[in-house]
Amino acid sequence: MAHASPGRSAGNGRAGREAYDLASVLDIAVAAFNDHGYEATSMGMLAQRLGTSKSAVYYHVSGKEDLLRLALDRALSELELVLTRDGATKGPAESRLRLVLRGAVEVLVKDLPYVTLLLRLRGNTEVERQALERRRDFNNAVAELVEEARGAGTMRSDIDARTTTRLLFGMINSIVEWYRPGGPITPDRLADDVISVAFDGLATAAD
C-alpha cells in the first residue's frame, strides 16, 4: 500500500524504499504537541497522524524527546538569528530594539507552531530546561536593549525595567495563541501594530 501523502521523498538516487523526510515528521509532531501538550501526545497518535506505525516513527527519530529537541532547536535558532541581523547590532538603542522586536514577530509567524511549542515549555526534563535557558538568553539580550533605550531617554523609566520587558514579551508572545496566517492581517501589518501598541499605547495620541 503506497502512501500518496506529502512529505514523501522518492527517486532521490539512493537505494531502498521511499521515505518520509524528517521535516514532515517534525511538522506533524509539533502540531500534535501543540494540540494535546507534549507529554499527553503519544507516539501512537503521531503514527496515526502520519499514516504509519509507531515503530516506523522510531526509524526516523531516536525517541519522543528527540522530536521535542529538534523542534525547539529550530525555533530557538531562528530567534537567535534575529539578534545578528543587519541593524540589530548598530545604531540607536531604540531603533535596534524595534528591529529586533519586528524580527521576533516575523519568526513567530513564520515558524508559528515551533515557537508556540517553545513558549509553552514548563521545564520538566533536561531537554526542556536547556531550551528554556536559551530562551532566557534571548530575552536577556532584548532586556539589555530596553535598558539602553531607557538610558538614552527614549523609553519611560518610571516602571521597573524587568516588568517593562516582561510585559513587552507578554504582548508579543501572546500572538501564538490567536494569530493564524492567511487571515485578514498580514505578518507585516501585525508587526507594525504590535510595535505601535507597545511603544505608543492604546489611548488616543495626546498631542
Next chain:
Amino acid sequence: MAHASPGRSAGNGRAGREAYDLASVLDIAVAAFNDHGYEATSMGMLAQRLGTSKSAVYYHVSGKEDLLRLALDRALSELELVLTRDGATKGPAESRLRLVLRGAVEVLVKDLPYVTLLLRLRGNTEVERQALERRRDFNNAVAELVEEARGAGTMRSDIDARTTTRLLFGMINSIVEWYRPGGPITPDRLADDVISVAFDGLATAAD
C-alpha cells in the same frame, strides 16, 4: 500515623476521622497541574504530594476531571465577578474598562495558580471546552468595553479592534508566567503598571 500537614480539619463536631478539606486537595492538585500539565499529572503524583494514597484522593473527588472542573470554576467565577463590581457597569467606557482590567489583574494575582491553569487550557475535553467558552464570554465583555471606548474617542481606532483586545489580554495574561506574590512589586503597583503601559505605551511621553 497521624498527619501533621496543613489542610487537615479535625474536631469539627462531626463523627469519623479527621480529613483533608477539599480546598487543600484542590490547591495541591492545581499546583501539580501547573507544574506538569493536566494530562501529564497522575493521580499517584497528587497522592504523593498530599502524603496519602491514590484511593484516598478518590474519597474526596469523583475523579481527575472533577478536580479540573472545580479549579476552573473557581478562576472563572472570580473573573466574572469583576464585571459586576461597582463602577464596572456605569460611567464612561474608558473608566469602566480600566476598572475591569484592574480587577482582572487583582483576580489573576489573588488566584494565580487557578487562573494560570485556566489560561493554559487547550480544549481537548468537554470540561475544558466549557471553561474556554466561559472565558471567551468574559473576553467578549471586555472587548465590548474596548469598542465603546473607541467609539467615545478615548482609544485609538487605527488598529483592528480584535487585535487591540487580544494584545491587551496578551499583556495582562502573561503576568501568570512571571509574577510571584511576595516579590518587590505589590499587586496594586502591578495593576498600575500594566494599565499604564497598555494605555500610554513604553515610549517616553511626548508632550
Next chain:
DNA sequence: CGAGTTACTTACTGGTCGTTCAGTAAACGA
C-alpha cells in the same frame, strides 16, 4: 462500652504508554 459514621488502606483490573526486536517488502546498482 458499643453503634454508627467517616476516612481512609491494600490489592487489584483493564488499558495505554514509550520503546525494542525480529522479520520483510521495496527500491537500487551490478
Next chain:
DNA sequence: TCGTTTACTGAACGACCAGTAAGTAACTCG
C-alpha cells in the same frame, strides 16, 4: 537476477495509568 541498502511491519515488553472493591482504623455520640 542477485545482493545490498533502506524503510518499514507486527508483536511484544515492562512500566505506569485512572479508577475500583473490600476491608478497616479512627473518631463522635449515646
